[in-house]
Amino acid sequence: MAASFVDAACRRGERCLYFAFEESAPQIIRNMRSIGIDLAPLLKKGLLKFHTQRPSVYGLEAHLLTMHKVISEFKPAAVAVDPVTNLISLGDPLDVKAMLTRLIDFLKLNQITALLTNLTTGGGALETTDMAVSSLADTWLLLRDIEIGGERNRGLYILKSRGMAHSNQIREFLLTDRGIDLLDVYAGPSGVLTGSARVARELEEKGAEIARREEIELRKRGLVTRQSALEAQAAALHAEIEAGKRDLQKLMNQEEERQLRLDEERQTIGRMRKADALTVPAGTPKEMRGKSGKGS
DSSP states (O other): OHHHHHHHHHHTTOOEEEEESSSOHHHHHHHHHTTTOOOHHHHHHTSEEEEEOOGGGSOHHHHHHHHHHHHHHHOOSEEEEEOGGGGGGGSOHHHHHHHHHHHHHHHHHTTOEEEEOOOOOTTSOTTOOTTOOGGGOSEEEEEEEEEETTEEEEEEEEEEETTSOOOOOOEEEEEEBTEEEEOOOOEETTEEOOHHHHHHHHHHHHHHHHHHHHHHHHHHHHHHHHHHHHHHHHHHHHHHHHHHHHHHHHHHHHHHHHHHHHHHHHHHHHHHHHHHHHOOOTTOOHHHHHHHHHHO
16 A cells, blocks of 8 residues: 555655665565556656665664654655554554654644554454554555455455545455556445455346346347338238229229210210201101101
8 A cells, every 4th residue: 555655646746755664675666566566667766765774773763863854855745654563662652652743743744645554453443553643644544354255355444534525435455466456345235245255246247237138139129020010011001002092093083984985975865866856857747847846
């Protein structure tokens, strides 16, 4: 976490100072490469400076003066102290608390962002540290192992963060070859799941989601097929109706033509009958002609 902190700050162009009380600078650089954090280029650029010292070399006051001097000379924007727990061996817990209090006050006075790591003892209360300086910190991150399903996984959550909204969720994190990977919170019916239990549940839900999508796609294809069939049926009915309309129109036209021919024939017959009525044979008596014509 401290390496990620200084790596991010240096990549923003800020100068960082790393106080290490357990490992040497080459050890830290080598170990962090295993999780994809390469601090060597930052060290060469002058953005990062290591100050490594075993706690037993000096007393508390000498350590504090040395840290003040290195900070004043390098003028960093961020400082990591890893871990402060090692200072417990140098004196009484009250003296260690006083020394760390003065260090934190000095960092705050110079507006330097600091990350202090503290190794907690198993079974202790989460809301306290061995040096009792947690009240001086603005943000308190707790890293712990979560045991579920016969395995231990890494979890992170925020105990407090002054002046800002923050999540109350336990987040699982992984140490990958690309650094720290903070996973999304997975809360199932049985609570928060981590590790293989989370992976198994995610795979189960993914399989169910795929099955639902396949069912939706199947129904969609069936609906498209049904729609095509109904459209084809509608087109056939429409064609049948149009054919019926054409046949009906043809019959109507034929009927009109028949009526016209019938009317013409009637007129022709009528004219023929009228001509017969007006024709009088020769030799017909005069008095019979009018009767004959009138009768006709």
